[in-house]
Amino acid sequence: MQGTCSCSGSIASLRGYQLQQRCRGSRVVTRRQCLRVQAAKTADGPSLAIVGVTGAVGQEFLRVLKERDFPYSNLKLLASARSAGRTVEWDGGSYTIEELTEQSFGDVDIALFSAGGSISKKFAPIASDAGCTVVDNSSAFRMSEGVPLVIPEVNPDALKGVSAGKGGIVANPNCSTIIALMAVTPLHRLAGVKRMVVSTYQAASGAGQAAMDELELQTREALDGKPITQNIFPFQYAFNLFSHNSPMTGNGYNEEEMKMVKETHKIWGEPDIAITATCIRVPIMRAHAESINLEFERDVSEEEALEALSKAAGVSIINDRAANRFPTPLDASNQDDVYVGRVRRDISRPDSRGLDLFVCGDQIKKGAALNAVQIAELLL
Amino acid sequence: MQGTCSCSGSIASLRGYQLQQRCRGSRVVTRRQCLRVQAAKTADGPSLAIVGVTGAVGQEFLRVLKERDFPYSNLKLLASARSAGRTVEWDGGSYTIEELTEQSFGDVDIALFSAGGSISKKFAPIASDAGCTVVDNSSAFRMSEGVPLVIPEVNPDALKGVSAGKGGIVANPNCSTIIALMAVTPLHRLAGVKRMVVSTYQAASGAGQAAMDELELQTREALDGKPITQNIFPFQYAFNLFSHNSPMTGNGYNEEEMKMVKETHKIWGEPDIAITATCIRVPIMRAHAESINLEFERDVSEEEALEALSKAAGVSIINDRAANRFPTPLDASNQDDVYVGRVRRDISRPDSRGLDLFVCGDQIKKGAALNAVQIAELLL
Structure with a gap:
């Protein structure tokens, strides 16, 4: 895909290292996203x-x-x-x-x-x-x-x-925070997020390779009617889901949920944004999904939101209402981008200051390794 | 378990048929729940x-x-x-x-x-x-x-x-509505729900036996590295999740989501309650889960909420923070009750008028057959 990008400056210098553009087909990408180490x-x-x-x-x-x-x-x-x-x-x-x-x-x-x-x-x-x-x-x-x-x-x-x-x-940052903020930050820049209500659908990979292995083993055992092997989690994971396994904190939120709150405050530099999260582990291998309800400072249309998302680096939109086709964890698995869909006016807010969306991102990649390597690129 | 109930009137008559009590161990149950056809x-x-x-x-x-x-x-x-x-x-x-x-x-x-x-x-x-x-x-x-x-x-x-x-x-009512309202109605009676933000984790059974069979078949195929059979849903269900398969409506909500909104209004007789829902199908066999964020007319403590839920017929509480033990779909599978946990003050609301909770209920039982048979009992 190298050399096919339409943005200007195919070779640029950043902090002493050679960079060149990298684009993905017809996807809208920003200048920053196009920079890559050669x-x-x-x-x-x-x-x-x-x-x-x-x-x-x-x-x-x-x-x-x-x-x-x-x-x-x-x-x-x-x-x-x-x-x-x-x-x-x-x-x-x-x-x-x-x-x-x-x-x-x-x-x-x-x-x-x-x-x-x-x-x-x-x-x-x-x-x-x-x-x-x-x-x-x-x-x-x-x-x-x-x-x-x-x-x-x-x-x-x-x-x-x-x-x-x-x-x-x-x-x-924590994987759930990265995946949420990849989708929400462009909307925050657009209209100012005041409050965020998040429910997650988190993959096994967040608990490591052993958890992925246990999910696979347990699923085979469940299908074969055998007793379930439980080494990583204290209950059955195959064909089941459960509140995130991170430790509880004093306010009844688990640490994963509090990470979403505190890390968002730090990353955005806005400690007053209201956030509540419910983090749930689902029997999926390596990509997280998140259902996100947003309240904004002003009214926001779906068109404005989709326009902002379409211009955001690292974000892909799957939002085909006619075909009922929206992001799934398998769409996001092994992909760099965070996928966003179900973008719609929150009908519970008559002031039109709300949106609902559904987001999927690879937990190991953008939720961890890719984001870290992108940080390393900025250190060069 | 018959005869172990502590409430009064072991035999009662309702609309001409004999009824007797039925209780479940030490669970708090109400008088209404104890009535059963003999x-x-x-x-x-x-x-x-x-x-x-x-x-x-x-x-x-x-x-x-x-x-x-x-x-x-x-x-x-x-x-x-x-x-x-x-x-x-x-x-x-x-x-x-x-x-x-x-x-x-x-x-x-x-x-x-x-x-x-x-x-x-x-x-x-x-x-x-x-x-x-x-x-x-x-x-x-x-x-x-x-x-x-x-x-x-x-x-x-x-x-x-x-x-x-x-x-x-x-x-x-629709299964997701029944399961949500079993948990939320006692809280609505307590403090008046103003707004509800729901994200669902819905089982295969809601799409019928064929969907359950397809989930099982696909899971075997995925584990064996074989091509995936897709007859019921247009994408892979095994180790995946997706936006609910019901038709889209004009406002970007699917029919399942709009059922939750409209049916709640009708059942409660309160058409002004603000509700938004995101309905997601997860690879679980027969019990739905729902992450529910509630805004009330007045401030509500966790203790008050748990007290109200503990007295509610057909509701069981699993809310052990120390053990990180909360409801799962497998807890609810084949059970009559709807299970509630993760009951906590919504930290995104400084006015203390919010609660978050997590609910699981058997889709085929309380979400469908049991509720219908309970209605039939009231027709006698």
């Missing part, structure tokens, strides 16, 4: 590390780096001692997984972390002190003062002053 | 007919009638010519399915219809004219002037003047 292994690229390379997101980091031809001079794969010594074939090279230690980061410019909150809490500051810039997929630092929490299409300016090889931690 | 086949019971006995709901009618020992003097099983002649064993007897004709209802006191809207439209008035009282599970007459639309726990008074063997049509 080369892969290159002597003047940054030295990269992936922490937690054996996990679902760690594996996706590798795929996304390759898909986007992310420039790198060196790649270090880090994991626990248990995985150290295993070999990974990637981009024509063979890489041996090394054990993550306090000495891992001296020669690393950018580290992508996805090994859980406790690993991030311990090793991200060590990496940063060693001059490595960390993009952290865990929730460990998301709400920390001074740590940018970034969706590149939404608040790239939060990365001002942060760059590869200079140390510092950048937090990748 | 006998099964009895000379002074009504003559019954089931129209559409071969469908998922038709089959459930038979199970529920037996479970509740519904009194009957005669039972007629009606279906299309295709199924006529087949034999059904039930309650110790053998019944031959008869073809539904205009002459089917002359000797019938109560007919339970679940054979689709067009069959109801044609045959329910014929049955009524013949003196048979129809309880119709289709949407054909729900919004018709003069046709009671009834959830027995919510608006039994709408049945005033209607009784078995006198003709007339009573409509059974």
Whole structure:
């Protein structure tokens, strides 16, 4: 698809690295979305590390780096001692997984972390002190003062002053927050969101590869009439759904729900936006869906909303009422974009200041690995 | 469980039939819930007919009638010519399915219809004219002037003047409406619902037995890496979810969503309540879930709400925050009650006039067959 983009400036320079455009057929894309890193292994690229390379997101980091031809001079794969010594074939090279230690980061410019909150809490500051810039997929630092929490299409300016090889931690938001805000931010810019009521339909992948494996195993067992194996969740997941497994907080919301509230406030820089969320795990493999009800500062038409969404980077619209065709998790699976549909005036608001929409996004990709790699691109 | 109820009056008479109490362990139940019909086949019971006995709901009618020992003097099983002649064993007897004709209802006191809207439209008035009282599970007459639309726990008074063997049509509400209102009505009585934002997680059973079969078949195919068979829905259902398959209406809401709005207005007799709904089909077999956000006329505490729900007939509470244990579709499957949990103050409303909750109910049972049989009990 390279070279087919219609926007101007096929080669541009951003922070010292070569960039070229990348477009997707006839989809409307913005200038920012068209920028992409050109080369892969290159002597003047940054030295990269992936922490937690054996996990679902760690594996996706590798795929996304390759898909986007992310420039790198060196790649270090880090994991626990248990995985150290295993070999990974990637981009024509063979890489041996090394054990993550306090000495891992001296020669690393950018580290992508996805090994859980406790690993991030311990090793991200060590990496940063060693001059490595960390993009952290865990929730460990998301709400920390001074740590940018970034969706590149939404608040790239939060990365001002942060760059590869200079140390510092950048937090990748929670998957549900990213997927919601990809769709809602263009509408917020259009008419000012006052209140948001979200119900999620979340995939197994958010709980890791083991949860995906358990869903598959349980589904086979259920179909065969066998007893259900329960290692990850305390109840049956196959042909069932349940309130999100994150810990409860004092107000009766679980942590996943509170992440949507607090992270949205931080990313938008607007702590007064009213948000309530109900997060539910459904028997889907890797893409989240979200039903979102929005109240705006002013009245908004469906046409205006669809126009704003059609211009938004990283957003695709599937909204064919005649064919009853709207986004599904399978549409979004393995895709970069967040898909939006069911865009309609909220009939419960006579003041026309409400919209309902339905959003699907790949949890591992835009909800995690892709967003982190996009942040890394902005560090170059 | 009979005889263990703590409420008074173990035997009562209602409209000429013997009733006895029925309770479920230590669950709080109301007097109304405890009333149940005692006998099964009895000379002074009504003559019954089931129209559409071969469908998922038709089959459930038979199970529920037996479970509740519904009194009957005669039972007629009606279906299309295709199924006529087949034999059904039930309650110790053998019944031959008869073809539904205009002459089917002359000797019938109560007919339970679940054979689709067009069959109801044609045959329910014929049955009524013949003196048979129809309880119709289709949407054909729900919004018709003069046709009671009834959830027995919510608006039994709408049945005033209607009784078995006198003709007339009573409509059974849509499954999603019944399940929502079982949970929301006690709260509406408590503090007056002003606005309701609902997102549903709807089971295959709402689209009939064939949809359940297709979900199972597709799931096997997906696990085996085979091509997916698509007869009922135009896209993959296994490990996927999609906007409800009912037809779109002019305002961008589908018919299922508009049923929730209009039926709630009729059942509560309050056409001004603001409601928006997003209806989604999830890969679950037979119980619906609903995420419900409520705005009230006054502030409501979680304690008040739980107290009201604990006293509500047909409602069970699963709301264990410490154990992160809330209702799931599997909890509700094959159960009479609607299960409610995640009851919490809506933090997006500083005026404390909001609650969020999560509700699960069996689509075939309380969402269809059980509710219809409960209506029939009130006709005796």
